[in-house]
Amino acid sequence: MATLLITGSALAQDVPFFGLYGTPGLIDMPSADMAPDATLSTSMSHFAGTTRSTITFQVAPRLTASFRYTAIKELYLRGWDQDTYYDRSFDVRYQLLTETDRRPAVAIGLQDFIGTGLYGGEYIVASKNITPRLRLTGGLGWGRLGSYGSFATTGTRPNEVIGEGGIPTYDRWFRGDVAAFGGVAYKMTDRLTLKAEYSSDAYDDEQKSGNTNPSGTTYGPVFDRKSPWNFGIDYRLRSGAQLSLYSLYGSEIGALLTLHANPRQSSYPSGTEPAPLPIAPRSAKAKTDLGWQNDTDVVNSLPVRMRKSLEGQGLRYEGMQVTATSATLRLGNARYGDEPEAIGRAARAMSRILPGSVETFVIVPVVKGMEMSAITLNRSDLERLENAPADQMLARMGIQDGLRRAPALEGGIQQRLNWSISPYMQLSVFDPDNPVRYDLGIRAKARYQLSPNWVLSGSLAKKLNGNLDSVTRAIPSGLPRVRTDYAQYSREGDPALEYLTLAHYGRPGQNLYSRVTMGYLEAMYAGVSGEILWKPVNSRLALGAELNWVRPRDFDQMFGLRSRVTSSGTIPEFNGHVSAYYAFGNGFHGQLDVGSYLAGDLGATVSLDREFANGWRVGAYATFTDANIDDFGEGSFDKGIRVTIPFGWALGKPARQSNTINIQSLTRDGGARLNVNERLYESVRDYHQPELAREWGRFWR
Incomplete structure (x- = not known):
């Protein structure tokens, strides 16, 4: 281990x-x-x-x-x-x-x-x-x-x-x-x-x-x-x-x-990022001065100055709408894992740039073109409570669904292309012949945003060392081989196109979010995955549904597909789940998925995670299906634990990236689910009231 x-x-x-x-x-x-x-x-x-x-x-x-x-x-x-x-x-x-x-x-x-x-x-x-x-x-x-x-x-x-x-x-x-x-x-x-x-x-x-x-x-x-x-x-x-x-x-x-x-403790308790700019208080005269609206140079300079200020904080200016007394900011956040910190820094920038008569700030965080929420702050509260405990500002905050509240995207998409090259390690544990198997290699990932809601992404991996492909005995299974051929994928997939997908994200209605992903969805499957999520901004409860049409990929993990017929059964074309998510409080998150799995078995997965304000997460899951224990094999049912370590916690500076270590009891075919990237719930909940409230202590950071 x-x-x-x-x-x-x-x-x-x-x-x-x-x-x-x-x-x-x-x-x-x-x-x-x-x-x-x-x-x-x-x-x-x-x-x-x-x-x-x-x-x-x-x-x-x-x-x-x-x-x-x-x-x-x-x-x-x-x-x-x-x-x-x-x-x-x-x-x-x-x-x-x-x-x-x-x-x-x-x-x-x-x-x-x-x-x-x-x-x-x-x-x-x-x-x-x-x-x-x-x-x-x-x-x-x-x-x-x-x-x-x-x-x-x-x-x-x-x-x-x-x-x-x-x-x-x-x-x-x-x-x-x-x-x-x-x-x-x-x-x-x-x-x-x-x-x-x-x-x-x-x-x-x-x-x-x-x-x-x-x-x-x-x-x-x-x-x-x-x-x-x-x-x-x-x-x-x-x-x-x-x-x-x-x-x-x-x-x-x-x-x-x-x-x-202890996830609550860090080597960098205060972080190492630069301190934010202070709130700029207004004079009594500035609060009532509306003459700026007639000054074209002032009006035209506001977006330019706001973009520059936000970029200095590592945030993305995507658009702004300003009236005599209010301003609405379309905000992109690719840096801060603690979302209240991004919102707080954006509010400080607004206080320093917008004319004094603008009293109401509305910040609309946008992720993959989707408006997450509309967060309303009074400028006078920011001025009065800057040195007060953060919960006083939280009590004055308003939050609503961000649907159609965001200003139009200005100046096109910034940073259309993002890419990285990094090492990777893939683990398989608890095989009785060899309790720890691994592959080490180099992974190149790229993400290109075609439009606010359309994303093209892919990953290519080259193995440098490892023994995942050394499994020689056939793993017994009475189900279609949807996962137990992993050794053959490792043996023939070098280099491997891990995924290549085109995804669309949208807001089909009030409290609704959608995702459609198509292409080579993961290492073993290609097809189309569709998802819809219902999540009110002030609710601890979310409900979702996902439907997938898949075909197994060739073992070389390139562009070919193979037959759905395996040595122990035929892989169904369709699988999917209905899901319920609930934030219990104190960082505990529960999830229940009910539906059909890759091998065609029917059942449910119960998950419970505890997440901390700094992004650490520790959790466990168990999947129970109608697959017979003898068909499933050793382990009887799918279960495991997972630990997510945020990069920001380890490095002491803001980062939205993290590393998740999954310790699965055994790789078996029962209870196996499609590993599609960027499902909706994790992105959506970050900017809703329960999660913002839990992390609000970072608002003034």
Whole structure:
């Protein structure tokens, strides 16, 4: 699993120490501790031939979620025919009680609750500081955590490892033998902590002797568990990273590295962009002077001066309409990921250039020729509240649908052509034959705006190194091969025309937005994709519909098309979805897509993301369709997590670009959706009231 975090020393005093499972814990047992809200952690641990790589996210102050990928050498289960056994697992924990002077923190957790069940276990655990340096932890465990020293039972628990995995193991939760675990942590210094732990995990599967692989070779246990006691040393680096060394089960030595980051924190808290121009206050006389309307030189100079001022701020002047008391600005923003910052800088420029009698400013952000909204600001409010908290200005802002509110485009399209050349990396993870495959190369992208609403774009990639094309065995599938031929695309597509499309964006009516994209839509499919979105500017809810007609592309990813008939079925011509989007608040965004997928399976995708004001986003999704589990194959259904890191956060200067890392459970044919570029919702919501309000703190920046 690739490390995707940047550490920060500000976290060092607040993040609890993590254990071998990559979650807050003692050593191999959990604790009731929680990291600060929104902490994103990457851990890698190793002992006794077992390597665990874990991503943990503090979803909310009391809720933690984790994804883990484990490699165990010489463990043979359910006919495994490789020297290393690979396992994926998901964890979740919830803190029932926070710690006070009189009571401990108490948490309840599910370990490997969606997976094969190899690490399946549940627990209730309490942690409490006895002194400022001494912390005690104790709990009760089920499953793996109830397999050693059990003293009671809560019913019958299935104990076999699930063949395909991916199914919630609800029939096992808090069932079976119950055992106690616990330990102590003593803080020697602010950075160094000593730990001792009693483990209730018997490691039954790893203790089996006489393991025989399909080739007939017999192996002993993975390791010899001689004692339930573990001991360790945790050390915190200045960067906030954790290094740990452990003595485990009386026979093994283990180590752990954990890196932390928090999307709310940045290496550049204030940014490095130039400061904005100050508001230019008016005199009492200027407010009532209308004589400028009769001065042709003044009137003609306003667009020229406004264009120059906005360009100095990295914004695009696209048109302006001015009356005696109001001005409406058509604005393009290709720089600022925090949209209120672009609006605030445009308003400052208007205050410095427009005559004093102009009291009302209307700013209409335009994206791909579509008016996003019409934001109304009173000039006197700008003058009065420039040094006040931004929320006071937010309370005075008005916002309406921008349909037909934007002035006409002046002077033609600026920056018709945009292009870039950059490196790229394409990942495929969790293949049992090779858990990490990749391609590295160079990508050239170009975008040409034919008119305000028509965009021609394309991408050409040349592979320099990688092994995505080294998959030799046929991936089993009972569905049409809509994605599982990815190795052949990598093998033959070098160089590859990743996409070449012509897209039209429009406003067919009030609260409505549209997109039609045609051409080579993505690496594997060509065709036509149409979308319509209903999104009122003040609403948290949006509804959309998309219909696609597609044909599979030739494996060389050039201009040819191939038959829809594959070795396991025929790819349907049409697919599409109806979608609902909802902003829950506090940065949480939900999405539900219901419809037909590329392989013709019918079902729904549920997504939940948490987005931060600086553009960071962490989320997860799961797709459930009518495809039979046996047809889908290993993993049972499509699911994954994704992390979006904005360039502006890392560089400390404004940027609208970002990089998204998708960690998909497995590449399978079920639940596969078309990867068409620039769907509507993400662009539209940025300039609507819920998102503007969340980011409004940057208005005066």
